[in-house]
Amino acid sequence: TQLLEQSPQFLSIQEGENLTVYCNSSSVFSSLQWYRQEPGEGPVLLVTVVTGGEVKKLKRLTFQFGDARKDSSLHITAAQPGDTGLYLCAGAGALESNSGYALNFGKGTSLLVTP
């Protein structure tokens, strides 16, 4: 069962553009985490959101957790080539999941920012 759906799957934009990627689920999570993964490396945590409606900012990145704690979005302002990578959302503590508090990952959004 695919608990977390991420969209779009691929995104190619030019430097300076804004973008939003989405992470949706029918499950309620105790928290959602966003990671960024570069080729040949492990995922690196960007942010954890815990409270429904929570908004967190990390420089040009803005993360929002849905009020019902089922979905999240990542907005990047004025994207730069260094933002290129695979953005993964991961949910913990899904009520419908049999994996307890283990993190379940979405498939990710592959972002390419060209100069």
Place this chain on the structure above:
Amino acid sequence: EPEVTQTPSHQVTQMGQEVILRCVPISNHLYFYWYRQILGQKVEFLVSFYNNEISEKSEIFDDQFSVERPDGSNFTLKIRSTKLEDSAMYFCASSTWIYNSPLHFGNGTRLTVT
């Protein structure tokens, strides 16, 4: 900054052989994990480990898999009789706590089963 280290970075093995993937988690972390990522697919949870025993495991983690913390620093994943479909990137991770705690991942071991 402390990091999770994994060895080897790439392992090639023949079908039916046993492999052991090694990880050194961050020293003050208490929870340890193995995830895998088949090429082009999502990162999948295999197992979590705390206080020298498995705390959770997924359906993927069947009898061919086992984990061990043989000493105070290493955390290993053993695959007893490898199959072609075990080819994947295997990531070790550690965290200070299980609830809403960020995971620190290693750079993975690419396992190729021929």
